[in-house]
Structure formats: structure tokens, C-alpha cells
Amino acid sequence: MIVRVLIVEDQFIEADNLRAILRNAGYIVCKIARSVDEGLLIVEKENPDLVLLDIRLKGDLTGIDMAKILREKNIAFLYLSANSNREILEAAKETKPYGFLVKPFREKDVLVMLDIAFYTHHQNQLAIKALRRSTPAISEDVFKETIGSSEVMREVMENVKVVGASDISVLILGESGTGKELIAQSIHRLSSRKSKPFIPVNCAALPANLIESELFGHEKGAFTGAADKRIGKFEQGNEGTVFLDEIGELPLELQVKLLRVLQEKEVEPLGGKKRKIDIRIIAATNRNLEEEIAKGCFRLDLYYRLNVFPITLPALRERKEDIAPLAKHFVDVFARKENKPITGVANHVLQTMLNYHWPGNIRELENLIARCVLLTNGVIIDTIKLPAQNNVTSNGATAPLKTMTENEKDHILTILEKCKWKIHGEGGAAELLDLHPSTLNSRMKKLGIGKKYLGNDSN
Structure with missing residues (x-):
């Protein structure tokens, strides 16, 4: 053309x-x-x-x-x-x-x-x-796990309805804990691929040396330790949807291969031949990818290939009218799970929650309600213990809240200092953090914790 x-x-x-x-x-x-x-x-x-x-x-x-x-x-x-x-x-x-x-x-x-x-x-x-040709009735089951009637969430759901019926790539943006995977599942359920697999992949959780094998698969004997053939996530999701969570964590060399998959619609397993696939990609990140591009950490061409239809999820503090229904939902879920007669939260508890800034978003609210249900003996949660809101400076101004990534970096640095930068072995940072040393090294690299400090690590 x-x-x-x-x-x-x-x-x-x-x-x-x-x-x-x-x-x-x-x-x-x-x-x-x-x-x-x-x-x-x-x-x-x-x-x-x-x-x-x-x-x-x-x-x-x-x-x-x-x-x-x-x-x-x-x-x-x-x-x-x-x-x-x-x-x-x-x-x-x-x-x-x-x-x-x-x-x-x-x-x-x-x-x-x-x-x-x-x-x-x-x-x-x-x-x-496609949307103009057909506007089918949307079953409530599509959004069965998405709670909220605030204006910002209604806008999100309208965007999901628009893009669900198509086959284009979607990039879901938002802080950690805002429910990006639930939105991806809703998009999948609205698509023509709804009867096919939905394959979630957490790019941040994959060990650096196994990412390529996890995504694209490998043949038996392709490398040392490859005792059996492995079908990669993309082939597992053939004719369905692959959800790439935390796409900003994907190493640059894998970004090149992902771009090729999107362009050529084929994968090449390690030690194997190229195979055609038919998948829809939904990606998500809590990072600012434009800043990552400027730093040379994310490819511009991949960004625009993924960013065909962006959907931004609001933080929980930006949709406070949804806190009450979300809290009620989680109370019902965990009360049923623990076989307790709890029906809701007291008004003063709800007010306390409304005044909190929720850095961990919906995931933090869910975990908090789960803990409250375990500790409550009556039918109403009337006590709640929230983390101290240490976000006010000495002059009374509100200090910027740290992201989950910044908090993770601070925590790892604290442990490293405690261990005198020893990573491996007994009493090392990896042991205290309950991580494999290679996983810890990978996280340090992604968080910008430089190796120049590792002089004391003799292991």
C-alpha cells in the first residue's frame, strides 16, 4: 500500500x-x-x-x-x-x-x-x-472482580469495552497493586479469544538466565540442564492472550526478541526452529516507560508497538469513593474463607481508611482486611492498625510518597548495610531476604544498586 x-x-x-x-x-x-x-x-x-x-x-x-x-x-x-x-x-x-x-x-x-x-x-x-458495527450487551461477569463505581473507574471500564472486541495491543499503566492483571483478564473475556488461554507472565519475577527459555521455550539438550523440551509462554498462549506484567523489567536483549515476535508473529525456541503463533499481547508496567527510554533502558520501537491503546489505572487514593465497596467485598471474601460472621467495618474504621494514603493500593487494602478478619471476634471490624503515615515534613508540607520500587530499593540497601554487603552464604543479604543470590543480584541491577559497593563480599 x-x-x-x-x-x-x-x-x-x-x-x-x-x-x-x-x-x-x-x-x-x-x-x-x-x-x-x-x-x-x-x-x-x-x-x-x-x-x-x-x-x-x-x-x-x-x-x-x-x-x-x-x-x-x-x-x-x-x-x-x-x-x-x-x-x-x-x-x-x-x-x-x-x-x-x-x-x-x-x-x-x-x-x-x-x-x-x-x-x-x-x-x-x-x-x-468493530465497535460501531456491533455493541453487544456486556455481561457483568466480565468485570466480576473489578470493584468500583467512581468516575475514573467507569472511564477505565468504558475503555476496556472499546478495546476488548478488537485484537490490538494494550498497555496498562498504573502503580503496583492497582489491579492491572484484573483489567487484562476483563479485556481477554471481552475478546474473540475468550475461550482460548490467558497466560500471565511476571517479567520481574523471571530469573534473568531463564527469561528467554520461559517466554520462547527450548528443545531438549539446547543447553546444559535442558533435560526435556519446554513449551514457552507464547506457544502456550497460542490463539489466546499473553499478559506481560512489569514489562519495564524485561532486559534489552529480550526486548529485541519480543519486538520480533510482535512483528513476525513467530517464536524461535532455544535450539529449535521458528514457529508461527497467533497471540494478542497485553502489557503492563508501574514504570514511566518514557523515562526508561530516555535512560536507554527500554526500546522506543517496542514502546510504540505496545502502546497502541494505553489504559491508565488510578491509584486507590484517587478513587476514595471506591474504598468502602472494596472493603466490604474483601470482608465478605475473607469472612467466608475463615468461616466468621463478620459483615462489615465500623464507621470510624472506614473514616480512618479514607484518610490513609494507600501506597500499596488495592493489594494493601486486601491484605489489611484479611488481617483484620483474622483478629476480629465480633460481627463488625471496629479496630484497624494502619502503617504510620510518615509523609509530613518538619515545616508541615507533605513530602513526596515513595513508590513500591523505591521502598524495595531502600529495604535491600538496609539489609546490605546490615550484612556489610555480603550477599552469599550464611548471614548474607540473600539469606535474610529469603532470595536466591542470583535473584538478589538481578534485583540490585534493576534497582540501580551498583556493584562498586561489593568489595566486602568475598564469596
């Missing part, structure tokens, strides 16, 4: 370089516009499939102004920018571009980003058409 591209860029050398790259790759370049007004005239006359759009242009209007019009016209666009101003970039992201090409341009980056942008736009249009 021939793709028509409009370049809106006021720097002649950069625009001409882009035009040469595109023409050599087989694209049709409509024209080069140097202002928004000029660009909009070309859009009306030539109806491009995709627009490469600089942010700063000649005239009073910016590329962000033009982007809003392009979105109304349903024309895909990518930003061309060397601008690192945070406010401008935030405003640009609100227009929902299909990506950013950062100056100076490299031919490979330009072509990859164009390919991803056009693919993503095409997939989005298919999803919208």
Missing part, C-alpha cells in the same frame, strides 16, 4: 533530508509546509495518510495547534522535535500523537516510527469500526 506523507517543518535542510529518506523508502511525499496555515491547505488538497509535524513553526500557530485539527480529521501524525521543554512536551502528548521523532533524524528511526505509526493508526481504525 502506498502511503502519502506531508512534512510540516520550517527548517529546509531537515525537511529536505526527511523527504529524501521517505522517497527512497517508497513513500509519496505530498509537499513540505513551513507553517500551520500552509500545512492545512495541503491537507485539504492532498489528503495525506500521515503527517510529520514540527512543534515550532513559522507564524503564530504551533504544531500542537495543527495536531488538534489533524486528530479531528482522523489523520495520523508524528511530532518532529528537538525541544525538551517539559511543558511543551506535556501539551504535545495531550494531543495523542503516534510518537516523537527527535532531531537530528536517523534514517532507521524515521522508517521504524513511520511503520509503527501507520500500523497503530490502522489498528485503531479497525477497533473503532
